[in-house]
Amino acid sequence: MRKALRFKIKQPSAHYRDPKVFQNDYISTLNLPTRTSILGMITYLCDKRLSSDLDGKSSINIGVIGTYRNKSVEFSRGEKMDFWDNYRKLKGSKEREKFLKYGEYYDFYKNYKAENSILNYEVLREVELSIFFSCDDEEEYLLVKRSLENPGKYMNLGRKEDFVVPYTKGDFVEEVELLETFSASTRDAVKNRLKLKNSYIKVDLKEHEKYEEILNSGTLIALPRKYKDIKDIKENRTIEFCHYIYIGEEGIYPKNLKVNVYDNGESKEVFTWL
Template sequence: MINNVLKMDIYQPFAHYREPKIMQDDFIPTLHLPTATTIAGLISYLVDRQAKSVFKIGIVGTYKNKEIHFIRGEFESYWTKMRTFQRKMIEKQVPYSEYAIFFKDKQAGNRVMNFEVLQDVNLSIFIYTENATEYKMIKEALESPTKYLSIGRKEDFFVPQNKGCFVREVPVEEVEIKSKKQAIMKNLCIKNTYIPVSLNSNDEEMENRLRSGVLYALPKSYKDLTAEKKDRQIVYGHYVYLDNNGYYPSRGKVQVYTDYETKETTSFLWL
């Protein structure tokens, strides 16, 4: 089966993809790639939360290296104490300008937070939905974005890898794999991406996936994309990150994109 899907080829000079379950700490690691919900959130933001259908997302990407950056900030307990103190001042009708500096001088203990940052990030993002109306709406929003574009932090902006549009429509073939030999013969190596796994399966394919990379519990989808960001409820799934060494599947459906100019193929799984 061949479907036309949207493909974004983007570049980020720097990027930090925080794990949602990692709390603010003195050291904050980054994921190798953004999660499916990060991309879904970007799309929802661009179309003003009008996308209601279930759409599929695939992410393949590389980066040059990791760096350690740092910022100075307050301890997490500062904000809890600040909100409590602020409520008291509001009750007493004390202006914010009169107590803000006093409280900060009295309570704030500055600390240095170190966090990992990826450098020279190149991402290929595949997007598909069977809803023709929403597919067109997403395509038009990506072709002529009217909002600030970033993936990760606000400062992690992105630009097209090549001059021109952020997105183009490409054919992606869904190939049924029945043996590892078939995958090798067709050069269907999955790499630089996440693949979904099941922890409660005795299936040989799943066991091989679990041994092929680093296991993560990552956001899979939102229960309601139309909800405000602060109200969105995340559905988690288990994934294995595959580096450039790659993995040849022995069974299952694989999505394959072929660049007919370079004759290179990209294999991935929907997240």
């Protein structure tokens, strides 16, 4: 058995952006937040970078299961990117001086004939998430536990406006025991009710034969797992991506796969570490 923290949360709306997507007119959302997004929320609450995630060999484990009611499309208006690029280049130049007395931004906008940019993006509605956190460092584990029991900061996951509230009022986190188990066959998984659904499964494409059933059961996607140089400033960090399969509501009974099981006697949640 493994000790872990489970926080059951909900969000009225959420947009989990795929960092590999750079379209200017339409941005889709992931079905679930990534490991880096979840860990970012946790470290923000703790008000410090967890040392367990600094050495490049993180001893932090995170898992997520989640559903949403539906997807909708929202839009926002702004200036196209070259407007801001030109504006930044102008700052500090002699040409900029002529704008200051009339209103810097307004006159720059008029003279450079900025074009509007309409951005459409997908948004998940009525999101419910079960997030699991485990850490080998007992001191940092307790820090995360205390930070979630009495959060002193506004919690969001996704965009800044995608706020988080506890699924049960006033109760953000609980300490649980997880059973780590392995099923050699689909029959064993069915027998033990080890159904994976609404979650990500990390896969190694070099061992595609091992993951053949899983690869044929969901959507393959490359997601950020950690930063290789987390100590560096944000602009210089390099993201390490891994391959995952998103398994939806239909779910699968996996074979040859180690899974974690949370069972409170009334319901069972099955997932793998991201």
